[in-house]
Amino acid sequence: MVLLGVDAQCVRRALILVLRGGFTSPAASEWCDRTLLARIHRYTLNRLRAEIEPVSPADFMRFLFAWQHVAPAHRLTGVDGLRAVVESLDGYELAADGWERAILPDRIDVRAGDEVTIHVTNVEQTTDMIHGLGIVEHDLNVVMDPGETKTVRFTASKPGVFPFYCTNFCSALHQEMQGYLAVKP
Numbered sequence: 001m002v003l004l005g006v007d008a009q010c011v012r013r014a015l016i017l018v019l020r021g022g023f024t025s026p027a028a029s030e031w032c033d034r035t036l037l038a039r040i041h042r043y044t045l046n047r048l049r050a051e052i053e054p055v056s057p058a059d060f061m062r063f064l065f066a067w068q069h070v071a072p073a074h075r076l077t078g079v080d081g082l083r084a085v086v087e088s089l090d091g092y093e094l095a096a097d098g099w100e101r102a103i104l105p106d107r108i109d110v111r112a113g114d115e116v117t118i119h120v121t122n123v124e125q126t127t128d129m130i131h132g133l134g135i136v137e138h139d140l141n142v143v144m145d146p147g148e149t150k151t152v153r154f155t156a157s158k159p160g161v162f163p164f165y166c167t168n169f170c171s172a173l174h175q176e177m178q179g180y181l182a183v184k185p
């Protein structure tokens, strides 16, 4: 202290206010004012937090619709599309009926020119309850006995919405046994 002509007590007091460390690089030996260092630390944290700010619920929903291939611009088609959807939902438990009625039709489009395969099962257990499946525009007409599964294949040659229905007058619910095949251009 004699060399610098500074009072030792004064230096000790000053050292309480500063911290020693490697601030610009781990190997550096540097000194920094405590309050200044705390402020730099706070600014850095705020900047880093701002980089990973949560998006709004609306943005998140838009992302989910696209990511899940439900948004029209992100829908898939064909066997590869079906495979991608099944892979993305791997491990998700849902009744088979839910997959066929909601999950897959919301994500996969049939496009004009696609070859369509339909597996249709008559789940009746009463021996005389026969059901059918018909799509007039595709010249499709199959009949299934109780417990029987039939597979039909056809090319969805033109775009449009084509009604399908049960071709066998079966029960009071016969009128309910219908739906639509939507073929996109």
Ligand SMILES: [Cu+2]
Binding pocket: 131, 132, 166, 167, 168, 169, 170, 171, 174, 177
């Ligand atoms: Cu019927």
